[in-house]
Amino acid sequence: MAGQLLVSGFLTALVASISVSAAPIIAKRNPYSFVLENPFGDKIFELGNVSYLANTKHPKVVVGCEIKGTTTTLPITVVKTNVSAITKEVLEAVIASYLKVDDVFTFDFLDGLYISSTVPASMDASAANYLSSFNTSFIFLGESVSADVSFSKISIKSSPDFPAGPYLATFGSGSVSLATIYRLYPDTYRTFLFGAYDSNDGADNHHPLGTFLPKMWDNMIPVPSRIYYWGDDRPLAGERVAIKDLYDVKGLQTSAGSQAWAYITPTANVSAPSIQQILDLGGVVVGKQKLAQFASGANPWEWQDEHYPFNPRGDGWLTCSASSSGGGCSIAAYDWLEYAIGSDTGSSMRRPAAVSGTYGQRPSQGMISLDRVIPLGAATDTAGVFSRDPYKWIKFVKAWYTPSLYQPPSITGLSPLEVPDTDAFPKTILYPVDYLPLNNSAAEPILQEFIASLTRIFNMTVKEFNFTSTVGNWTDPVARNLTTLSAATNVINSWTAWNVVGKPLITAWNALFDGRFPPIDPARRPGWISFNESRYNQITYDTALVTKKRGVDWYEENLQYSTPESCSESVMLYDIGTGGLPSFREQALNDSPDASYLAVLPTGAKITGANICPIFGCADFTIPIGQVKYFSNVTFHEEMVPVTINMVVKRGCDFVLYNMIEKLADEGVLKTVKTGRTAF
Ligand SMILES: *[C@@H]1O[C@H](CO)[C@@H](O)[C@H](O)[C@H]1NC(C)=O
Numbered sequence: 117m118a119g120q121l122l123v124s125g126f127l128t129a130l131v132a133s134i135s136v137s138a139a140p141i142i143a144k145r146n147p148y149s150f151v152l153e154n155p156f157g158d159k160i161f162e163l164g165n166v167s168y169l170a171n172t173k174h175p176k177v178v179v180g181c182e183i184k185g186t187t188t189t190l191p192i193t194v195v196k197t198n199v200s201a202i203t204k205e206v207l208e209a210v211i212a213s214y215l216k217v218d219d220v221f222t223f224d225f226l227d228g229l230y231i232s233s234t235v236p237a238s239m240d241a242s243a244a245n246y247l248s249s250f251n252t253s254f255i256f257l258g259e260s261v262s263a264d265v266s267f268s269k270i271s272i273k274s275s276p277d278f279p280a281g282p283y284l285a286t287f288g289s290g291s292v293s294l295a296t297i298y299r300l301y302p303d304t305y306r307t308f309l310f311g312a313y314d315s316n317d318g319a320d321n322h323h324p325l326g327t328f329l330p331k332m333w334d335n336m337i338p339v340p341s342r343i344y345y346w347g348d349d350r351p352l353a354g355e356r357v358a359i360k361d362l363y364d365v366k367g368l369q370t371s372a373g374s375q376a377w378a379y380i381t382p383t384a385n386v387s388a389p390s391i392q393q394i395l396d397l398g399g400v401v402v403g404k405q406k407l408a409q410f411a412s413g414a415n416p417w418e419w420q421d422e423h424y425p426f427n428p429r430g431d432g433w434l435t436c437s438a439s440s441s442g443g444g445c446s447i448a449a450y451d452w453l454e455y456a457i458g459s460d461t462g463s464s465m466r467r468p469a470a471v472s473g474t475y476g477q478r479p480s481q482g483m484i485s486l487d488r489v490i491p492l493g494a495a496t497d498t499a500g501v502f503s504r505d506p507y508k509w510i511k512f513v514k515a516w517y518t519p520s521l522y523q524p525p526s527i528t529g530l531s532p533l534e535v536p537d538t539d540a541f542p543k544t545i546l547y548p549v550d551y552l553p554l555n556n557s558a559a560e561p562i563l564q565e566f567i568a569s570l571t572r573i574f575n576m577t578v579k580e581f582n583f584t585s586t587v588g589n590w591t592d593p594v595a596r597n598l599t600t601l602s603a604a605t606n607v608i609n610s611w612t613a614w615n616v617v618g619k620p621l622i623t624a625w626n627a628l629f630d631g632r633f634p635p636i637d638p639a640r641r642p643g644w645i646s647f648n649e650s651r652y653n654q655i656t657y658d659t660a661l662v663t664k665k666r667g668v669d670w671y672e673e674n675l676q677y678s679t680p681e682s683c684s685e686s687v688m689l690y691d692i693g694t695g696g697l698p699s700f701r702e703q704a705l706n707d708s709p710d711a712s713y714l715a716v717l718p719t720g721a722k723i724t725g726a727n728i729c730p731i732f733g734c735a736d737f738t739i740p741i742g743q744v745k746y747f748s749n750v751t752f753h754e755e756m757v758p759v760t761i762n763m764v765v766k767r768g769c770d771f772v773l774y775n776m777i778e779k780l781a782d783e784g785v786l787k788t789v790k791t792g793r794t795a796f
């Protein structure tokens with residue numbers, strides 16, 4: 117009895133707390149409108165102007181009940197309660213809570229109601245009248261629930277345990293099957309190759325959706341109801357995650373952005389361990405995203421096989437940068453998407469994050485397994501995730517980057533990775549005068565304010581230094597020679613990509629098509645037409661790993677090192693973006709003095725800032741800190757371009773840097789960025 121009182125007390129509080137926003141009664145419920153059955157036997161339908169997918173081939177649950185006769189399909193809402201008196205207020209509160217957190221559920225799912233209670237319960241006249249106002253046609257009653265209602269009642273024989281939320285009910289003979297609902301969002305910025313969803317086939321396969329909205333050519337991306345994940349306490353439960361199309365997801369084709377590669381390779385029959393980890397943590401894979409072909413650094417105007425994605429920021433004509441471009445721009449674009457997985461070999465997470473004004477990182481070398489991920493450089497590749505929200509970003513990585521998935525020294529060529537999760541914060545802010553200040557003088561004050569916050573909050577000291585001359589003055593002739601170290605990185609990237617991708621592709625295509633060379637983008641074609649196996653081979657690769665380790669060891673003793681107080685004594689700042697200037701998808705627009713190309717080598721520097729961590733193994737995060745104006749020659753209107761800064765710490769100090777970022781968010785220095793034209 118006491119328990120029941122407590123529960124109804126809780127519900128009263130819930131009703132009171134949301135009564136302000138209590139669901140309004142709608143004038144007309146949109147009817148179920150069947151569109152098509154997809155090749156996997158799942159149904160696409162519309163309710164009003166919104167499209168949905170229902171996993172009808174492998175429904176979530178099949179419930180035994182007394183139904184005879186014709187097959188009917190209708191959208192229903194599953195409600196679970198703990199109360200004995202099911203009143204209008206009870207239903208209203210539940211529905212209001214659904215509407216508040218979920219973008220999939222709508223009133224249109226009230227064609228039927230499935231209600232169960234953990235205690236013997238009855239539905240009163242107020243609840244029945246409330247449902248009548250929606251023209252609800254069926255009510256499914258759990259074993260312990262009784263109701264005096266005028267519309268069709270169906271008694272459930274046994275109440276299986278499955279999540280509340282919207283479903284598509286299909287009546288059979290003696291049973292009703294309930295299929296999971298996905299809302300289909302148009303990929304208006306064309307950042308995806310295709311949407312995908314969990315097939316629920318019991319074998320962990322995902323299915324590609326492959327559905328377009330013909331009016332605007334948009335791919336449709338399926339996202340499941342968030343209500344299904346209530347009570348699921350896994351760290352990423354119900355979080356929607358898009359995947360760069362380099363990573364295997366069981367049941368989906370991996371293309372690396374190349375139709376030729378897709379042609380010669382089978383559909384993935386196992387998910388990459390890094391993706392499996394996301395699924396195990398409760399994350400929902402919603403589709404595969406565009407990338408510069410084979411993770412190259414191709415400029416937007418060099419894309420041939422895929423159409424280049426659009427950046428929602430500014431005038432809509434800004435670059436998304438190279439390789440993980442689809443991921444960064446999608447996170448800047450869509451509120452319905454929480455995360456996008458990318459990879460970074462030379463800049464491919466960090467620069468897309470910079471131009472889209474989102475959070476994105478290159479983790480320490482070796483942070484997570486890249487098995488079943490198409491490689492560029494086995495010992496330079498890393499995996500990262502884009503996010504708008506610093507807290508969500510940190511929540512994701514702390515669950516995702518787990519010691520069991522660290523790469524062994526046999527892959528990285530470096531010492532085993534250790535990643536302390538402490539507040540042993542850096543004491544020094546390294547400000548490299550060869551990479552800073554920011555190119556746009558209107559952006560530098562934003563950086564200076566950020567630096568002032570760092571010094572205030574963490575009692576840090578700013579140290580200006582010249583990176584190029586500091587490294588050049590080391591006594592070790594290999595470690596101080598940035599030309600030698602860059603050449604080693606080049607060997608690592610060239611050999612792996614050729615050995616694992618280029619050579620097999622060219623060989624297979626040659627055999628299939630009478631000696632023809634495969635159709636590939638110009639970023640890779642010249643290098644692969646005349647690949648020099650005397651220069652790039654397993655022996656030079658192994659030598660390059662030794663060279664790389666020598667550079668990393670010197671860096672960690674002389675530039676960014678650990679002390680008893682700090683994991684990384686310093687955090688180094690630089691900008692991987694454009695320093696607050698717009699950079700465009702259309703080449704000629706970048707020739708103006710008020711615009712910029714990407715990856716410009718600053719005068720006096722030997723390598724771009726982007727190349728520091730691929731060479732030295734360090735962790736490098738892109739952090740959005742503001743925005744500046746420009747006058748657009750595309751919209752002929754004033755627009756905003758994001759300003760970001762890169763924070764670099766010694767290899768292994770990632771979690772200390774995340775803790776620092778969390779503190780900056782607590783202090784209001786870092787914020788969640790918005791989707792759309794402006795980040796702030
Ligand atoms: C219920 O049906 C009536 C009669 O067809 C209609 O006028 C009304 O708009 C419907 N209400 C809803 C919420 O769909």
Ligand SMILES: *[C@@H]1O[C@H](CO)[C@@H](O)[C@H](O)[C@H]1NC(C)=O
Nearest residue numbers: 142144145146163164165166
């Ligand atoms: C869809 O319909 C709703 C009302 O039923 C309306 O508010 C919304 O703007 C419409 N959306 C589109 C994209 O047409």
Ligand SMILES: *[C@@H]1O[C@H](CO)[C@@H](O)[C@H](O)[C@H]1NC(C)=O
Nearest residue numbers: 123195196197198199234347
């Ligand atoms: C019902 O009560 C149980 C135990 O107190 C609780 O875990 C569960 O969340 C409640 N369910 C609902 C729908 O309120």
Ligand SMILES: *[C@@H]1O[C@H](CO)[C@@H](O)[C@H](O)[C@H]1NC(C)=O
Nearest residue numbers: 366381382383384385386387
């Ligand atoms: C996946 O397919 C490959 C061949 O493409 C096969 O060798 C392997 O056994 C399959 N693995 C599983 C788990 O089915």
Ligand SMILES: *[C@@H]1O[C@H](CO)[C@@H](O)[C@H](O)[C@H]1NC(C)=O
Nearest residue numbers: 543544571574575576577578
């Ligand atoms: C701040 O750092 C300086 C050394 O740079 C130190 O002398 C001082 O005690 C520190 N202040 C606080 C509040 O920790």
Ligand SMILES: *[C@@H]1O[C@H](CO)[C@@H](O)[C@H](O)[C@H]1NC(C)=O
Nearest residue numbers: 581582583585586587588589
């Ligand atoms: C590097 O060495 C040169 C020549 O000795 C010296 O002028 C310069 O200041 C040194 N640079 C740094 C950053 O120590």
Ligand SMILES: *[C@@H]1O[C@H](CO)[C@@H](O)[C@H](O)[C@H]1NC(C)=O
Nearest residue numbers: 588593596597598599600603
């Ligand atoms: C760096 O090494 C290259 C050979 O890789 C050599 O040609 C060059 O002179 C070296 N530079 C310096 C500054 O030692």
Ligand SMILES: *[C@@H]1O[C@H](CO)[C@@H](O)[C@H](O)[C@H]1NC(C)=O
Nearest residue numbers: 646647648649650651652656
């Ligand atoms: C291939 O590489 C070797 C070793 O670096 C070099 O001697 C040779 O000239 C290269 N061949 C071509 C065609 O560039």
Ligand SMILES: *[C@@H]1O[C@H](CO)[C@@H](O)[C@H](O)[C@H]1NC(C)=O
Nearest residue numbers: 708709710711746747748749
């Ligand atoms: C726009 O075009 C004008 C005239 O060619 C040029 O001066 C200006 O720099 C351009 N602005 C940008 C942001 O590229």
Ligand SMILES: *[C@@H]1O[C@H](CO)[C@@H](O)[C@H](O)[C@H]1NC(C)=O
Nearest residue numbers: 555694709710712716717718
């Ligand atoms: C800064 O912008 C100018 C063009 O306005 C360009 O020449 C220069 O290379 C840029 N510097 C960097 C570091 O991007």
Ligand SMILES: *[C@@H]1O[C@H](CO)[C@@H](O)[C@H](O)[C@H]1NC(C)=O
Nearest residue numbers: 549550582584585719720721
């Ligand atoms: C940094 O040092 C390099 C190498 O000594 C030099 O070429 C460059 O001009 C210096 N840059 C600045 C901004 O001092």
